[in-house]
Amino acid sequence: MNTAPAPMPPAYNSGDTAWLLASTAMVLLMTPGLAFFYGGMVRTKHVLMMIKMSFAALAFGTLLWWVIGYTLAFGPDVAGAGVIGNLDHVFMRGIELTTLTGAIPTYVYSTFQMGFAIITVALISGSIADRATMRGWLVFVVLWLLIVYIPLAHWVFDTDGWIVKHLGALDFAGGLPVELNSGVAGLAVALVLRAPRDFARREERPNNIPLVVIGVGLLWFGWFGFNSGSALSDQGTAAAAFINTQLGAAGAMVTWPLVEKWRTGRVTTMGVVSSAVAGMVAITPACGEINTLGAVITGLVVGAVCAFAITLKFRFNVDDTLDVVGVHGVGGLIGLIMVGLFATARISGKKGLFYGGGWGLLGKQLVAVVAVIAFSFILTWLIAKAVELTVGFRAKEEYDSVPGAEAERAYDFQTAERLGALVSGKPVTSDDELVKQISTLLRAREQEK
Structure with a gap:
């Protein structure tokens, strides 16, 4: 006997729900896209390792979010301090089919935010490509999501989080907990795993540039859901975030190749696709807070800055292998500052410096940046060090392939x-x-x- 489903509450909005369902699928697709992106950038013998690291984040991140991640990030706030949620919704307990977050079923909203958690930790693998063990990576994924990402998600994405509620900083789609956080965490874990002895002399060439381009294409597609979906509606804000995402990427794709041409005399395909990623990174916190002019300027600035930033790893001998720090860390920082300069009061009612808002919002953005950098770097370094000292994290110096590589290869030769x-x-x-x-x-x- 079939039982009719319970009616949805009056606040339910089917249009907004449909848009967030589509956005959620797009965000979840970003992690397989990242697997292709990273897989094409490393040496042939490490392709499958990079792909498996992304898919491991997909699996373990999903289960951790279901067990405890959602309730700590979005459960009722503990003590009203805006630091962490409580344990009311462990295993999604108390969440029914008709439970809403705003006008959207909580199941949909939770899965949307789950995608953010997964892609953030997967990004970090690019900083330690070629030199991490899978055993250490699996332990790191669980600990890092639990200790670093989930609290930051509560600070920024939850309405009671201290950064949005008490400090009043703006971050539309995750510049703090996703972009800046992954870049800073990538730096910390790269320092723990150390650069190989021949790091400065070794020329890293991508094994499959078309695979890299496919990965960027999937990331680009998913980024529209990432940014526009953060509006949680299908109204004008989502449209603004959508076009700003495209403009930010396009702006960066102009200045990065110009810098590359000036410095090396040629423009590479890797530089072009990396610049698109940098532009979308920077526009993430700003896409719903600034106008189209601000989006273009953001893209132009971040393209030039990140083209220089990725070379600093050689000066400081930090093996940020796939430029997570130089693109996501630096790009996220620039985007957050741009909010303080170009916010137009479209969403939050707050204005940036260039639109008559004074220095107040910019100051709040900088406080949020400093807090996230300190929190992410210190805790990530401690987690990576603990993993290294217990189960082992850094592969041996003579590491030539991953365990099981004799059973399968990325390319059949x-x-x-x-x-x-x-x-x-x-x-x-x-x-x-x-x-x-x-x-x-x-x-x-x-x-x-």
């Missing part, structure tokens, strides 16, 4: 391996050896001609 072995009479032991043997074969055939 079996036929080429046989050809190479025919030339040298030796078995192929690595991808580098394969390339050498194929080159030897080609030279031999040229000489025969």
